[in-house]
Each structure stands twice: as C-alpha cells, then as structure tokens.
Amino acid sequence: MTRRRAPPRGRGAFRNLPNRFETIVRVPDPEYADPDAPPTGPRTAFFRDDTRSIVTVNKSPDVGFDASINPYRGCEHGCAYCYARPYHEYLGFSAGLDFETKILVKERAPELLRRKLGSPRWTPKPVAMSGVTDPYQPVERQLKITRACIAVLAEYRNPVNIVTKNHLITRDVDLLCELARSSAAAAMFSFSTLNPDLSRVLEPRTSTPPRRLEAIRALSSAGIPVGVFVAPVIPGLTDHEVPAIVESAARAGARFALCHLVRLPHGVAALFEEWLDTHAPDRKNKVLNRIRETRGGCLDDTRFSTRFRGEGEFAEQIAGLFEMTCRRMGLATECPELSTAAFRRPPRGQLSLL
Numbered sequence: 001m002t003r004r005r006a007p008p009r010g011r012g013a014f015r016n017l018p019n020r021f022e023t024i025v026r027v028p029d030p031e032y033a034d035p036d037a038p039p040t041g042p043r044t045a046f047f048r049d050d051t052r053s054i055v056t057v058n059k060s061p062d063v064g065f066d067a068s069i070n071p072y073r074g075c076e077h078g079c080a081y082c083y084a085r086p087y088h089e090y091l092g093f094s095a096g097l098d099f100e101t102k103i104l105v106k107e108r109a110p111e112l113l114r115r116k117l118g119s120p121r122w123t124p125k126p127v128a129m130s131g132v133t134d135p136y137q138p139v140e141r142q143l144k145i146t147r148a149c150i151a152v153l154a155e156y157r158n159p160v161n162i163v164t165k166n167h168l169i170t171r172d173v174d175l176l177c178e179l180a181r182s183s184a185a186a187a188m189f190s191f192s193t194l195n196p197d198l199s200r201v202l203e204p205r206t207s208t209p210p211r212r213l214e215a216i217r218a219l220s221s222a223g224i225p226v227g228v229f230v231a232p233v234i235p236g237l238t239d240h241e242v243p244a245i246v247e248s249a250a251r252a253g254a255r256f257a258l259c260h261l262v263r264l265p266h267g268v269a270a271l272f273e274e275w276l277d278t279h280a281p282d283r284k285n286k287v288l289n290r291i292r293e294t295r296g297g298c299l300d301d302t303r304f305s306t307r308f309r310g311e312g313e314f315a316e317q318i319a320g321l322f323e324m325t326c327r328r329m330g331l332a333t334e335c336p337e338l339s340t341a342a343f344r345r346p347p348r349g350q351l352s353l354l
Contacts, residue, residue, distance in 0.1 A: 008042070008097070010204050012078035013085075014274045016094035017267040020086075042101045044076055046139065049104035054112040054149075056131060065161065068131030069113065071145040073104035075133035077165060079203040080275040081192070081232055084132045086266040095267040100205075103139065110148035117156045117345070124340035126159040126184075136166035138205060150175045155346055159184035159338035163229060165191075165206040167215045173222045180224045182342035186335060187219055188258070190229040191245045193238045201279050213252045220253025225336050228254045230322060232262035235290030236283055239318050243325040250329035257331045259322040261310040262291060264299040290314055 008014075056068050074088055078100035085095035093102050106112075116122055129135045135146040153160045154175045162169065162176075162185075169176075169187060179185035193199050194209045207215070219226045228249030233239050246257055264272050276284040288299065294310030295301040301310070309315060326333050 010078070011097060011100060012080035012082075012202070012204055012275070013096040013100060013271050014278075016096040016098055017270060019089045019092065019094055020266060021089055021092075042097060044101050044103060044139075047102065047104050049073060049106045051106055051108070052112070053116075054106065054109045055116050055127065058131060065128035065131070066125055068128040069109065069135075069149055070130045070132050071106050071109045071135055071149060072130075072133050072137060072139070073106075074099050074102055076100055076103060076137045076139065077134055077203055077206045079165075079192075079206070081202070081234065081262050081264065081268065081272055083232075083263050083265055083268060085268050085271070087132060089266075096271055103137075105139070105143060106145065107143075109145050110152050113149050113152045114155075117152065117158055124158055124343035126161055126338045126340070127153065129160060129162045134164050134166060134206075135162065136164045136168040138166075140166075141168060147172050147175070150179075153184075154178045157182050157184055157342040157344055159340060161185075161335060161338065162187045163190060165189065165203065165212065167207040167211040170215050170218045173219065173224070176219070176224050177222050180222075183336075183339040184342060186225040186227065186338060188227045188229045188335070189216055189249070189254075190231050191249070192230075192232055192234065193241055194244055194248060195241070198238075202275075213248055216249055216252040216254055220255075225256070226254055227256035227258065227331075227335065229258050229260070231258070231260040233259060233318055234262045234287060235294060235314050235318070236287035237280060239290075239314075239321075242318060242321050246322065246325040246331065247329055250331055254331060256335060257322070257326050257333060258335070259319065260308040261294055261315060261318065263295070263301065263307060264291065265302070266300075269299040 054069055058066055058068060073091065085099045088095055088099040129146065140146050150160065150172055160179060176185045189212045191209060191212065192202060196208050199209055216226050228246060230242055230245050233242060276287060291299055293312050294315040301307050309319065323333060
C-alpha cells in the first residue's frame with residue numbers, strides 16, 4: 001500500500017510544480033529522501049519588488065472594479081485552491097510552494113500611490129485591495145504597507161473596497177472609518193467554509209472562520225459597510241455550507257454578499273488533486289466531477305461571464321441557494337456603490353496620516 005505524502009506543516013501546496021514557461025525543471029532525487037522524516041516545508045522568504053507602478057487597471061466584465069492595488073505578490077495564506085497561484089510563474093517561480101513561500105514586497109507602494117492620486121491625470125474611482133493576493137497576509141503585521149496605502153487613500157479621500165480573509169484588517173478601523181464617513185470604504189470577508197478543521201488544511205495561514213466573523217462584527221459596529229464573499233464554493237466539498245456562511249455573516253453584521261464557484265487554472269488543478277488525495281480521498285472523484293459539470297467538462301473555464309459563476313444544473317442550484325438565503329437574511333447581492341464626491345488633492349507639503 002502506498003502511503004500518502006503529507007504536506008509541509010502550515011502549507012497548502014505539497015510541492016513545487018514545474019513552471020509552465022521554463023524548459024529546465026529541478027527534480028529532487030528520491031534516493032536521498034528520508035520517507036520517515038516529518039515534512040518541513042521551506043521558510044517564507046521575502047524579496048523587494050521594485051515595481052514603478054502600483055495601480056492595475058482591469059478590463060474584465062466579471063470583476064466589479066476598474067482599478068486595484070496589490071501590495072504583495074504571492075500569498076503566505078497558502079490556500080490550496082487559489083486561482084492566483086499561476087501568476088507567480090510570470091516571475092520565474094512555481095505556482096506551488098513558491099507562491100506561498102516566496103513573497104515579493106512592494107515597499108514603495110504608498111509613495112507610488114500618492115504620486116498616482118496626485119496626478120491631474122488621475123480620475124477619482126474606487127480602488128480594490130486586492131485584485132489578486134490578500135493585502136492582510138501575515139507579514140503585513142510587521143511591514144504595514146497595506147495600512148500605509150489606506151492612509152494615502154484616506155488623505156485623498158479616494159474610495160477603497162477591500163477583500164480579505166484576515167482579522168488583521170481590524171487594526172485599520174480608524175482609517176476605514178474616516179473613509180466610510182464619506183461613503184468611500186467597504187470591506188468583504190471571504191469564506192469557503194465555517195469548519196475550522198477544514199479551514200486549517202484548506203487555507204492554512206488565514207484567520208479562522210470564527211475570527212473572521214469577529215472582524216465582521218468589529219467593522220460593522222464601527223459603521224464600515226461590510227459584506228461576505230462566499231468563495232470559492234467547492235461543489236461536493238463546501239457547497240452545503242453556503243446558507244450557513246451567509247446566515248452567520250448576516251448575524252455578525254454583514255450587509256451584502258457575493259458568491260463565486262471554484263476554478264482551478266493551469267497547475268492549480270494538479271495541486272488541488274493532491275490536496276484531495278490527502279485530506280478528502282473518499283470525496284476526490286465526486287468533487288472533481290462536480291467541478292467539471294459546472295465548467296463544461298473541465299476544471300477551469302476562462303470565458304467571461306461564466307468563469308466565476310459556472311454553468312449547468314449544479315451551478316444553478318448553488319446560485320439559487322445563495323440568492324434565496326440572501327433574500328431571507330435581507331442581504332444585498334452586490335457591493336455598495338462608493339462615492340468619489342469627497343475626493344481631494346491635499347496641498348503639497350501637507351503631512352500625511354502616517
């Protein structure tokens with residue numbers, strides 16, 4: 001009997017997949033591997049990202065924002081299903097362990113953002129944080145780059161919409177409250193499950209589901225519009241939790257909700273199959289087949305208008321269950337409209353909020 005390989009502690013991926021853009025692949029020699037040694041994954045390493053721009057413009061009709069800020073590339077949260085993993089391959093890394101252990105840090109993000117907002121060419125518009133990786137991943141506690149970016153947004157009163165899985169956002173309630181007073185801030189908490197045990201192995205370095213509910217209460221009590229992002233829904237694994245997630249978030253103070261189905265682009269499919277082999281082997285075939293049924297026979301669908309919703313009977317059932325629960329709990333199924341009416345460009349030389 002073949003023993004299943006255990007993942008490194010605290011990591012969502014088991015290994016580094018070959019980079020699809022590289023022709024040379026490094027393969028460890030199994031002859032020198034100790035099968036009885038405990039899995040000791042690589043430590044997280046941080047690298048300076050010397051990018052010269054910080055605001056990314058989005059043209060996808062599926063995403064509800066035109067501009068976004070990502071203070072980090074890669075994400076230590078290590079969610080096994082993360083659709084953003086393949087972006088790391090453009091940097092010469094792997095979508096596997098590299099994505100969650102080699103994090104690029106945009107130290108100049110606040111400076112670049114101030115320059116962008118101060119330009120007469122900038123048209124005030126809501127900015128999303130983040131469009132790819134979580135702005136409140138663990139290292140943010142020390143580096144405070146996300147907080148510095150929000151401080152710049154508050155200085156200019158430019159609206160921001162934040163999506164996170166981390167309780168750390170509550171640290172920045174002061175700045176978000178200042179923006180919310182001008183109807184210029186909203187936040188969403190992403191949930192794939194309410195089960196702490198499942199969350200621990202599926203999204204290992206995120207805040208636990210109870211802590212995320214605590215954060216919803218904290219932001220809601222402070223007057224910040226807050227919502228729940230039921231994502232990703234994994235058919236055959238977490239789809240039965242959709243009503244409970246919406247209900248729990250509504251009771252904690254959420255005002256609106258969105259829902260997206262899982263998609264497994266490129267190497268994420270292989271990584272997630274390995275995850276199922278270890279953590280849900282009895283449900284592996286059911287989960288993969290259900291995903292295929294919502295994705296036209298594939299594990300991913302890149303077509304606009306269907307890539308986040310899916311299609312077919314199971315996708316319709318999940319969407320109907322979500323919408324029915326939102327109506328029952330009185331939640332809107334779209335983000336609140338943020339206002340640019342209070343936008344201003346402070347006089348040069350004015351002290352920032354930092």
